[in-house]
């Protein structure tokens with residue numbers, strides 16, 4: 005089972021690789037959240053995850069964070 | 084409004100009644116830019132067929148239209164649909180871009196240019212970019228986009244002379260990289276560049292109407308192109324955005340601002356919860372106490388009830404001749420329950436108007452400071468349990484002030500499902516401040532333990548009702564997806580302007596509705612309808628262990644909730660009966676005006692179900708309490 009955004013702790017940088025819901029995927033793509041890595045600013049326990057990309061912060065509800073598959077950067081890569 | 088919608092046009096054709104749309108992402112300063120550009124008449128109205136407000140004004144030879152903030156032109160929600168519609172018909176666009184968020188904002192800009200819409204970019208927030216160490220090469224950006232780019236600081240009015248001057252230069256590049264995708268469309272398709280761009284992005288509405296070689300493509304599958312194409316187009320546009328940003332922007336330093344630190348504090352539940360409670364407490368003090376109690380008491384009681392109503396009564400009494408047939412008219416105009424010229428006016432001017440203004444002020448401050456989305460983040464987890472997401476926090480806060488108004492704010496909570504749930508909860512168990520004042524007074528005589536019991540019962544009922552609705556309504560609630568804009572100190576000018584526009588808009592919608600409702604209720608009263616209802620209520624009043632007089636309270640409660648609570652002050656009741664009575668009238672139907680608003684905002688079926696549901700819940704819970712207290716007669 006691959007990891008999802010809900011597993012990510014505050015402060016980590018990850019890449020969002022699969023967003024199952026088509027509309028949410030298009031919205032994240034539009035905002036640039038699917039290019040490169042995003043930083044997880046906060047993760048409220050059982051609540052929303054706040055991610056940041058190029059200065060834009062987005063809160064994603066828990067149900068969504070459970071669905072979004074992520075990849076952790078290999079070794080160095082971050083933004 | 085039409086013009087080049089179908090024909091496809093270029094900038095040179097702008098004529099006297101061209102429309103100029105102001106387009107940009109949320110919070111980029113659009114409304115400040117609008118205020119700077121607008122000359123003369125400003126008008127707010129619902130965009131036809133929607134619940135979204137749009138503002139119109141004149142600017143030179145243009146009709147200037149504000150649009151809801153969006154990150155792109157598509158149809159993911161109602162706001163986006165409105166913006167899409169306006170943009171499709173606009174002759175030119177001023178695209179407001181936040182200089183500190185180029186990477187986010189240029190997607191929309193490039194989309195507008197791909198659509199071939201004559202555009203001028205207002206590069207706003209230049210002051211914040213400078214303060215944040217973000218250097219934007221304006222000339223290089225202008226070169227890269229191929230349209231005028233004017234740096235502005237909207238709140239200081241900087242850059243507007245140039246912006247005004249350059250609006251007529253609005254243009255779009257002759258062709259853009261999107262054209263490669265037009266080949267995916269059927270050859271015989273007759274469509275403008277704007278339409279083609281949206282069609283390759285899978286726009287369903289346009290696909291449905293598309294004219295493919297004289298045959299309307301209706302009936303069949305709505306998409307003209309492969310569903311995966313949108314992502315390819317978006318991805319290609321994103322890479323263009325990135326290469327532009329890389330070449331025009333230079334970030335010299337990144338340091339945490341005070342806003343960032345405050346934002347961290349607000350989002351972390353440990354520190355955020357007390358901050359949020361303090362903010363809510365302050366709002367409650369301002370609206371619930373200062374405005375709803377003191378100001379409204381003064382206006383309604385000392386001014387309107389003491390001077391206005393007697394004056395109108397004697398004036399109308401003197402004006403109308405003494406005759407039998409005149410009596411019903413006199414009753415409609417000046418009866419004590421909901422007379423059109425007396426109590427209705429007293430209610431609208433004395434209660435509603437101050438509350439509406441106070442609310443819009445408070446909401447404006449929360450919005451402009453960036454507190455609102457952070458409250459949504461904090462409450463999201465709790466609200467998820469009752470089928471809502473964090474965005475529903477607004478109607479719930481507003482509801483404690485005035486349910487009628489709160490029903491309007493359910494527009495911002497997301498999908499229809501969430502709107503239904505939040506409206507139902509508002510109607511069911513959120514006591515409005517007018518009523519809460521009287522309830523607090525009555526509870527004070529009973530003691531603190533009853534107060535907690537009262538709040539506890541309301542919370543349980545709201546929780547159970549929310550979970551019930553979440554389980555029974557079809558579909559699934561949307562998860563929270565919200566941007567957290569930078570926190571900043573709100574500007575009074577911007578807030579006052581928004582408050583004025585919103586209040587005007589609310590009253591324009593509400594007053595005619597309320598007038599008609601008042602006449603209908605008074606007519607019912609006159610023909611003895613209210614008395615008949617009171618009789619019919621007898622079985623219910625005994626079910627909850629209350630004397631028959633309580634029927635009259637309920638009838639008043641149908642009209643105005645605080646009347647009901649106030650009516651209980653004069654009744655001889657035991658403590659248990661006061662308690663049960665208060666719970667029942669709180670859970671009982673929303674006041675007639677809130678009900679009319681619910682009917683307007685939701686469909687008739689849900690409104691009636693909500694209304695009936697309130698009866699069932701109020702008397703169900705009341706009956707249980709009566710049994711528990713052993714007060715059944």
Ligand SMILES: Nc1nc2c(ncn2[C@@H]2O[C@H](COP(=O)(O)OP(=O)(O)O)[C@@H](O)[C@H]2O)c(=O)[nH]1
Pocket residue numbers: 107108109110111112113114115116152207208209210211235236237238239451452571572573574577
């Ligand atoms: N520092 C700064 N703040 C601005 C500027 N323009 C707008 N604002 C503020 O940004 C916030 C959002 O502006 P608003 O016009 O309401 O955004 P809209 O959502 O696009 O209509 C408000 O608090 C404004 O006072 C600007 O040029 N510089």
